[in-house]
Amino acid sequence: MGELAAFIILSAITLASAVVVVTSGNIVRSALSLVPTFLGVTGLYILLQAEFVAGIQVLIYAGAITVLILFVIMLTEGGTGLRVRQTNEQVPLSILAAAVLAVLLVGVLAQAPWPRAAELLPQYTASGIGEALLTNLVLVFEVTSLVLLVALMGAIIVARRER
Amino acid sequence: MSWGLEIVKAVGLTIAVFTFLAVVAAMLGVLLERKIGGWIQSRLGPKHVGPQGLLQTVADTIKLLQKEHIAPRAADTAIFNTAPLIVAVAGLLDWIVIPFGPNLIVRDLNIGVVFFAAMASLTVVGILVGGFASNNKYSLLGGLRSASQMISYELPLATALIAVAMQAGTLSTLGIVNAQAQRGWFVFLQFPAFVIFLIAATAEVNRVPFDLPEAESELVAGYFSEYTGMRFALFQLGEYAEMFAMAAMATTLFLGGWRGPILPPVIWFLLKMYLIVFLLMWTRWTFPRLRLDQLLNLSWKLLLPAGLIWILITGFFITFF
Numbered sequence: 001m002g003e004l005a006a007f008i009i010l011s012a013i014t015l016a017s018a019v020v021v022v023t024s025g026n027i028v029r030s031a032l033s034l035v036p037t038f039l040g041v042t043g044l045y046i047l048l049q050a051e052f053v054a055g056i057q058v059l060i061y062a063g064a065i066t067v068l069i070l071f072v073i074m075l076t077e078g079g080t081g082l083r084v085r086q087t088n089e090q091v092p093l094s095i096l097a098a099a100v101l102a103v104l105l106v107g108v109l110a111q112a113p114w115p116r117a118a119e120l121l122p123q124y125t126a127s128g129i130g131e132a133l134l135t136n137l138v139l140v141f142e143v144t145s146l147v148l149l150v151a152l153m154g155a156i157i158v159a160r161r162e163r
Numbered sequence: 164m165s166w167g168l169e170i171v172k173a174v175g176l177t178i179a180v181f182t183f184l185a186v187v188a189a190m191l192g193v194l195l196e197r198k199i200g201g202w203i204q205s206r207l208g209p210k211h212v213g214p215q216g217l218l219q220t221v222a223d224t225i226k227l228l229q230k231e232h233i234a235p236r237a238a239d240t241a242i243f244n245t246a247p248l249i250v251a252v253a254g255l256l257d258w259i260v261i262p263f264g265p266n267l268i269v270r271d272l273n274i275g276v277v278f279f280a281a282m283a284s285l286t287v288v289g290i291l292v293g294g295f296a297s298n299n300k301y302s303l304l305g306g307l308r309s310a311s312q313m314i315s316y317e318l319p320l321a322t323a324l325i326a327v328a329m330q331a332g333t334l335s336t337l338g339i340v341n342a343q344a345q346r347g348w349f350v351f352l353q354f355p356a357f358v359i360f361l362i363a364a365t366a367e368v369n370r371v372p373f374d375l376p377e378a379e380s381e382l383v384a385g386y387f388s389e390y391t392g393m394r395f396a397l398f399q400l401g402e403y404a405e406m407f408a409m410a411a412m413a414t415t416l417f418l419g420g421w422r423g424p425i426l427p428p429v430i431w432f433l434l435k436m437y438l439i440v441f442l443l444m445w446t447r448w449t450f451p452r453l454r455l456d457q458l459l460n461l462s463w464k465l466l467l468p469a470g471l472i473w474i475l476i477t478g479f480f481i482t483f484f
Contacts, residue, residue, distance in 0.1 A: 002166030032242060032292055035285075055277035063284025064314065070291050071310050074303065124273055126334055 007047060014040030025087070031069045038062040052126040176269050180258050187433075188407035189400045190220040196444055203448040230392035235298055238389065242296035247390065247397035249289030254404030256282040260336045261411045264421045264428035268337060275336040276324045279412055280317070283367060286405055287313040290369075293398070294386035305385025308455065309369060315462040316366035316373075322470025323360035326477045327353055327416045336412075340420030350417040355473045357417045359466055364409035365443060366462070368402060372450040373458060410439035 017036035024030045038061040045054035133141045194209065194217065201208025209216035234240050259282075260275035262268040272278050287310055294306020327349055328334050331342035343349055350357050366373035387398045414420060414435040421428035423435075453461070 002169075005166070026239070028239070028292070028295060029242065032288070035288055051272065051274050052277065055274040055281050058281035059277065059284055063281060063287070064317070067287050067291060067310050067314060070288075070295070071307065071314075074291075074295060074307060126274060126277075 003047060006043070010040045010043035010047070013037075014044070023087070027073055028070065031066060031073060034066050034069070035062050038066070050125060052129055177255070180269065181255060184255065184258065184404045184407070185400060189403040190224065192403045192407060192440070193223070193399070194220045195440070196447075199441065199444045200448045203445070224396065227392055227396040232394060233389075233391045235389050237298045239296040239298070242292050243389075244394070246289045246293030246296060247387075247394045247401070250286050250293070250401035251397045251404070252401075253282055253285035253289065254401040254408065256285075257405065257408035258411070261408065262337050262340055262415060262420055263432050267421075267429065271335055271337045273333075273335050276328050276334045276339070276416075279336075279408075280321055280324055283320075283405065283408070284313075284317055286367075286401065289401070290386050293390070297386070297389035299389050302386050302388050305388070309386060311455075312369070312373065312458060313367055315459055316363045316466075319359050319462060319466035319470045320363035320367060322467065322474055323356040323363065324416070326356040326470070326474050329474070329477050329481060336415050336420075340415055340422065343419045344422060348417060348419045353417065353477070355469065356477075357413070359470050359473070360413060360416070361439075361442070362461075362466060364413065365446065366458070368406040368409055370406065370443060371447040372453050374452060406443060407436065407440060410436045410443065413439045 014037055017033045017040065020033040021030045021037060024033065038057060042054045042057045042062070045051070045057060197219070198208040198216070200206075209219035212218045212222045234243050257279055259269045260272055260278050262271070290309045290313075291306045294302040294304075294309070297303070327339060330346075330349060330353055331339040333339060333342065339349075346352060387395060390398060411432075414432060418435045418439075420435075421432040423431035426434075
C-alpha cells in the first residue's frame, strides 16, 4: 500500500517535471526541472532497493550533470537563456509519434514474460556492483573509462584550438 | 513496519534536526564566528545584546524575520524564491547520516558516505540558480564561480571519502565509527585523506580562503546580493548547516565519531565537531582569498592527483598488510 503510494507520488514528480523540461520556453527552467526528474527516478531506484545506484544517480545527475548544463547555458547565452528558441511547429506530429511509440511499448511490455529473480536481493549492493565491475565486466568497465578519457582529451583539444 | 508511523517519525526527526541546526549551527555558529573573529583581530566582537553579546544572533534573526521580502523587478521569481530552499534543504539532508551517538542517528544508510556526498553536491544547484535568477551581473558571476569551484572540489572530497571507506571496508557512517574503535582514529591512518577532506570541505562550503563566490570586495555579496529578509537567512542557514555537516563528517570519518572516555557520547561528538569548526573559523580569519586560477590549480593539479595516489596507496596497504 505504502509502496504503491510512494510509486505514484514519485512517478507524478518525475513525469510532471519532465513535462516542464520539454515544454518550458526558458532553457534555464528546463535545465532546472531536470533536478526533480532525476530525484524522482532516484526514489524509484530506492523502491527497487538499488540504494547504491540511487546515491550515484543523485551525485552524478542531479548534482553534476545539471550544474554542467546550467553552467554551459549561462556561459554561452549571455546568462539569460531566453534567446534560444525552444519549441517548433511540429508539436502535433511529435505528439502522434510519441503516442504511437507509447502504444507499441505498452503492447510489447504487457506481453513480455517477466521472470522473477529466484534468490533474495542482496543486503548490500555496493560491494556486489564493485565485484562485478572488476571481474565479469572488467572489459566493459575499462572500455567505458577509455571512452571517457578520449572525450576528456577531445574537449581539451577543441577548447585549445579556439584560442 | 507501518508507513504512517514512518512518515510521522520522519516529520518529527526533520523538525528536530532543523531546530538543532538553526540553534546549534546557525545561531551559535554565527556568534562563535564573530567572537573568534574579534578575538583573532584583537577586537571584542558583539558585546551589547545579552550577557557578553550571547543574544546578538537571536536579535539578528528576529530582525531578519521581520524584514520585507523583495524580489528584483526583472528576476525570475519562481526560481528566485526556490533557490534558498534548495540550499537549506540540501544542507539539512546531510545530517541524516551523521551519528551523534551509538543510537543517535536519523537513519544508518548502508550508502551513508555516498549519500552525504550526493546531498552536499545538491547545494550548488541552489547557489547557481539563485545567482542566475537575481538578474544581477554580480550575482550571476558569483553563481558561476561557485559552480566551477564546487564541481572542482567535489572530486578531491570524493577521493578522501573513498580512501576512508576503503580503510573501513564499509560506506555506512556507523560502520566507519566502529571500524575506528578497532584500528584507532583514521586521522592517523588516513592523514593525507584528512588534509584533503578539510581543504575540499572548506572550498565546498565557500569559506575563506575559497570564498570567491561571495567575495564582497569584488561581487557585493555574490550569489545572494539580491536576497533580503528570511530568504537571505535561509541561505545563511544552509551555508552554516553545510559547514557544520562537513565538520561533523570529519569528526565521524577521522576523529572516531562519538567515541571517547568518561564523558557521554553526544558531548564527545559535539566537542570534536566544534574543534573542527574552530579550525575552519581560524582559517577564515587568518588567510587571504585565493585567485580563481590558484583555486582551480590547487584542486586539479594538487589535491586530485594526491587523492588518487592516496587511494592507490590505501589499496596497496589493504591488500598486502
